[in-house]
Amino acid sequence: SIEQTLSIIKPNAVKKNLIGIIETRLVQAKLNIVAMKMVQLTRAQAEGFYAEHQGKPFFERLVGFMTSGPIVVQVLEGDNAVTHYREIMGATDPEKALAGTLRYDFADNVTENAVHGSDSTESAQREIAYFFADSEVFAKK
Ligand code: CMP
Numbered sequence: 001s002i003e004q005t006l007s008i009i010k011p012n013a014v015k016k017n018l019i020g021i022i023e024t025r026l027v028q029a030k031l032n033i034v035a036m037k038m039v040q041l042t043r044a045q046a047e048g049f050y051a052e053h054q055g056k057p058f059f060e061r062l063v064g065f066m067t068s069g070p071i072v073v074q075v076l077e078g079d080n081a082v083t084h085y086r087e088i089m090g091a092t093d094p095e096k097a098l099a100g101t102l103r104y105d106f107a108d109n110v111t112e113n114a115v116h117g118s119d120s121t122e123s124a125q126r127e128i129a130y131f132f133a134d135s136e137v138f139a140k141k
Pocket of ligand 1: 053058062092110112113115116117
């Protein structure tokens with residue numbers, strides 16, 4: 001079924017001028033970009049977005065990284081978009097990611113892993129609403 005998912009191009013990928021190549025791969029995979037913005041998160045915004053990871057050993061490093069520079073936040077729409085985008089991203093840890101995935105090609109390490117994608121349709125709803133008003137999402141569905 002047609003789903004939406006939240007995608008983030010993280011600070012390391014933006015710094016390395018990888019926005020264009022990542023967008024090309026999304027479009028080739030028939031994940032349509034229906035909302036996008038470039039923002040630099042405040043500490044409070046990053047902590048809120050990753051609230052489920054509060055208390056984990058990597059949380060401070062994650063928040064520091066995600067606030068370190070601008071990111072591209074977008075909504076992708078397509079058939080089975082949540083799972084499909086996770087397949088294209090590859091495993092969270094780039095050392096475990098399959099060749100040809102975004103993280104295999106562009107991640108620097110498990111924290112600076114180039115991209116984020118929602119892990120379920122429920123997370124996608126919450127994450128999309130965290131960044132976008134309904135009027136900013138130009139969905140076909
Ligand atoms: P992301 O998909 O954005 O969701 C949580 C993020 O925490 C993850 O990508 C990584 O950037 C970061 N992270 C760092 N270390 C770990 C870890 N050991 N397990 C999961 N996520 C981690």
